Amino acid sequence: MSDAPQNLYAARVPIFPRRVSGYFRRLKWWIMAITLAIYYLTPWLRWDRGPNLPDQAVLVDMANRRFYVFWIEIWPHEFYFVAGLLVMAGVGLFLFTAMLGRVWCGYACPQTVWTDLFLVIERWVQGDRNARMRLHQAPWTVRKIRLMGTTWTLWLIVAMATGGAWVFYFTDAPELARQLVTLSAPPIAYVTIAILTATTFVFGGFMREQICIYMCPWPRIQGAMMDPGTLTVAYRDWRGEPRGRGLRRQAADLRVAGPQIGGRAPLIPMPGVPDTTTNVQGPGDCVDCNACVNVCPMGIDIRDGQQMACITCALCIDACDQVMEKIGRPRGLIDYLALSDAPREAAGGAHIPAWKHALKPRNLIYLAIWLAIGAALVSALFIRPQIELTVAPVRNPTFVTLSDGSVRNAYDVRLRNKHHDARVFNLQAGADSTAALQVEGHDGANVTVPADAQMKVRLYLTAPAGSAPAASDNSPVRIWVEDTVSGERAHVDSTFNGKDSQ
Amino acid sequence: MTKPPKTDDTPKVETTGHSWDGIEELNNPLPRWWLWTLYGTIVFAVVYVILYPAWPMVNGATKGVLGWSTRGDVQMHIEEVDASQADMRASLTETDLGVLDRNPELIEFAMNAGAAVFRTNCSQCHGSGAAGAVGYPNLLDDDWLWGGMVEDIAYTVRHGIRNEDDPDARFSQMPAFSEILPKEDIATLVDHIRSLPGGTDPLAGAGGQLFLDNCTSCHGDDGRGDRTQGAPNLTDAIWLYGDSPEQVTRIITRGPYGVMPPWNTRLSEAEIRAVAAYVHGLGGGEMPTPQD
Incomplete structure (x- = not known):
């Protein structure tokens, strides 16, 4: 390495990926x-x-x-x-x-x-x-x-x-x-x-x-989020090394580290990453044709090991498989592998099929969570009502005394009509209520809500002078809305404040 | 593991020289476009500082050559909205208030505009919920001193009540009876008046005689008041100044003098009509049908 400090900034090196099929x-x-x-x-x-x-x-x-x-x-x-x-x-x-x-x-x-x-x-x-x-x-x-x-x-x-x-x-x-x-x-x-x-x-x-x-x-x-059982694009270095174009090479000690960042990391033993140091008899299957490098849209060499720049597009697998076919070697020198496969296969162990890696408990738990949320959403979708209302009692003031001594409560009611045509909604107080019901700006208790819209109306419940709801602190009241076309009903429970609530 | 690992032929990268537990930091170069992006942000910042308010000074930030300001921006948007509502306001000013409720679009505009006017100008006395307070009428109920139709409310808002500023203000004055009646008579009257909502004949008994002599000219023989002079109905359940003996005694002794300012000097006709429509829609508004 030269003593001159390297540049702090580097221009992008253009990448020209070769066409590949497979x-x-x-x-x-x-x-x-x-x-x-x-x-x-x-x-x-x-x-x-x-x-x-x-x-x-x-x-x-x-x-x-x-x-x-x-x-x-x-x-x-x-x-x-x-x-x-x-x-x-x-x-x-x-x-x-x-x-x-x-x-x-x-x-x-x-x-x-x-x-x-x-x-x-x-x-x-x-x-x-x-x-x-x-x-x-x-x-x-x-x-x-x-x-x-x-x-x-x-x-x-x-x-x-x-x-x-x-x-x-x-x-x-x-x-x-x-x-x-x-x-x-x-x-x-x-x-x-x-x-x-x-x-x-x-x-x-x-x-x-x-x-x-x-x-x-x-x-x-x-x-x-990956673990050693995660399938990823990797190079079977124990099969490919030492690489060369048919050259006989001396048996070499070859150390292949675990994850390498950008192919440039120093070889540092990392906790939890299996050390795949092994002795290999040469020459390997890799003919160093660089086909995998030439097709890579990220411009990396997968043979350097797992690296951050690899997007696992798998085009190098296609490229290498073509070459392996030409030179009469089995495919899969570059392949979808789990990191944990490396030491086992390097030691002569059998290849574990991808689906066995996929059926890890961790994956099944994720799948179960995913399906549970999906099922909950789908069922929520089917049971959601076509008409809805929200009722917000007006608390400023909690009640109004009218001139005949009756007590009136106001409620801001939001009516939602999800039908694709305008509907007449009928508002009612619960059957046990003695309170008279009025809607501000409307004659009677029928409100026409436009198609696929919500409408806010002010609802008045008036309890006669001296009646229990008018005199007491507060009493429960149920507000119903009924679609006069379909007969569908919805209700919300609220409170009626009487004179004693002050 | 027996021999030291061979180095591979990947490019050598300078390290920063820092080492933590043997882990060294590579000194890879940044991409050049990143550098140009940094320069770009610096140029942007310089241009921004020249064009827009930026440097804080003693009396506010530098103005920037575009003269842009958040207040100016808000003002511009307010003017835009004002301009877009000009037609609605004109239409509101022209429409007969008695038939306002036949135009749903206009009534919705008036209700929303009126709510804003109310919050800004009326809520100080009448409360943000329009429930009033002792001496300040509750606008939610069905009891109106001067009339509860939209035109009546608009007139009250326009000219006010018992003020010296507007010659057209609604005006009436209940005398202070401490100078007219002895204390005992006032005490009798208080008891009599407090019993009226319970159904007592206003003219019955000793209190009735006092009522006939002193009160009926304004509050009527039936005690139901007179809206032309703002005399309240004494037979209903609503007491503007409270219904306790002390409160009623105080009103009869001293006489009330509730004042409301005229708003035609401060609000436009459209705003007055809007707030009248809003108050009318609070639950007690009266429709133009004969009142009893």
Whole structure:
């Protein structure tokens, strides 16, 4: 190592992943197609909810405070459904990370999916790895400007489509599309599209692996959630080493440490990490062709061991399997392995199938929690009522004496009509109540609540002079609301304050 | 484990020289874009300090060349809202208050605007819940001294009661009977009046004679008061100044003199109408039908 201090800052070294085909690449194409299709097409799905409500299948209606997801409609007071889904997403992340490591990063993370999409465009315009590397090093000729310009234009189109699709989730998509084209959409729509276009373009086209390594908290969090039984992409060093292109090598002592950060960590024994120091007879299966390095979108060498930059996209498995097939060796030199497999397999033990790793008690507990929350949410969804009311007794003042000596209490009543048409609700005091019921601003006790809306009314209960509720401290009262169309009823128990409450 | 481990051929990285229990800290370089991001935030901060209020000085922060301020921002938003409500206010000013309740949109606007006006201007005397206090009428009940229809309430708000500021103020004055009646008669009257809500004939007995001679000209032969002069109904269960013998004696001896200021100098006509509609909707408002 030289004595000159190294630079504090380093420019990004561009990565030019080579095209690869194989099982995991096919799986990733499918996941990419499905996730992108869901993202771009969902806002255009229609769902008939009658004339009073939007017909967009998935709509986050911020202005009217409603979430529409197909037949489900979430009101603000039911936000616990959304909270429950977030908890499920969290527990699901625990489950998948404990079972499969950074599977989210490798397959489903938008950063991975969009970077993959941008790489497809880049490869289509500029050619595969070697062509792109040559182009990168070439001076700025007309051809390079044309190729780069084409690539960036296509990226920009994808980025704009990405930003554009986002805003469609928040308002009627066809209507907004018309407005966007005729430049009459609200400014916030253009601003949102501009910001998301910029982030997609920069993150997918230029930042790529830098997002995962430097900006994203997930790698750190997920790393902490893994255990030795977690399946992750690893290199069977005991099989591959010493590597070389058919060279005979002397039997060598080889120490392979446990987790290495970025492939650069000094070899330090770590508590809890099995020491896989072993004696290996050479030569190994690895022909050092660098196929695994060339296809890696993160630009790392998986043979350096577990490292933070690895998103477990599994493309190196495909690349290595192809090579192993060519040289007539069994596949799986790079494979999904658990860390605990390493010492056992190195010592000649049998391979443990992935599903056996997956069925750890820890994973089953996560799964049980996940299913329990899911079941609770689904049952809550089915039993939630179509009409609801809340009753807030007015406490300022607690009661009013009227001129004939009767005592009146006021209640702020919120009526919720979740039906998709206006309903007439009838308000009643409990059958045992002698109090007369009035609704401010309404004749009688019938209130028309508009479709899919809540309405606040002030309800008066008046107990006759000298009656027990009027004279006593306080007495319980039940307030009923009945849908005069369906006959559905709901009630809330409240309190009536009499003269003695002062 | 018998031999020292061989070094691998990964790039060598300088360490910071710090060592904790043998663990050393690598001195990997930061990405350059990170550095440029840092520079970007510094440039942003400088531009921000020039454009917006930033440095705290003795008498407030530096103004910034854009002249932006949070107060100015609030003022701008208030003006925007004011402008957007101009039509509603004009419509409220023009609509006959008697038929206000036929326009649901307008009544909702009036109720909300009136609630804000009430909290700011009325709650000091009438209470934030409009329940009043001794000497300050409860606006929730169905008892009105000067009338409980929206027009009546609006007039009271506009001109006030017994004030010297507005020639159109509602005015009446109950005399202090300490100068008119002997104490014994006042004591008789107090007992008589306190019994009226219980159904006593206002003109019966010794108290009745005193009532006829001294009170009926304003409170009426039936004791039910007279709204044209703000004379309260003495037969109902509501006592503005309290119903204890001491409280009633005090009122008869000294005479009440409740004052309400005129609000037409401080509130716009639309605000007056809004607060009238709000008070009318508090539970005691009277509809334009004949009163008994």
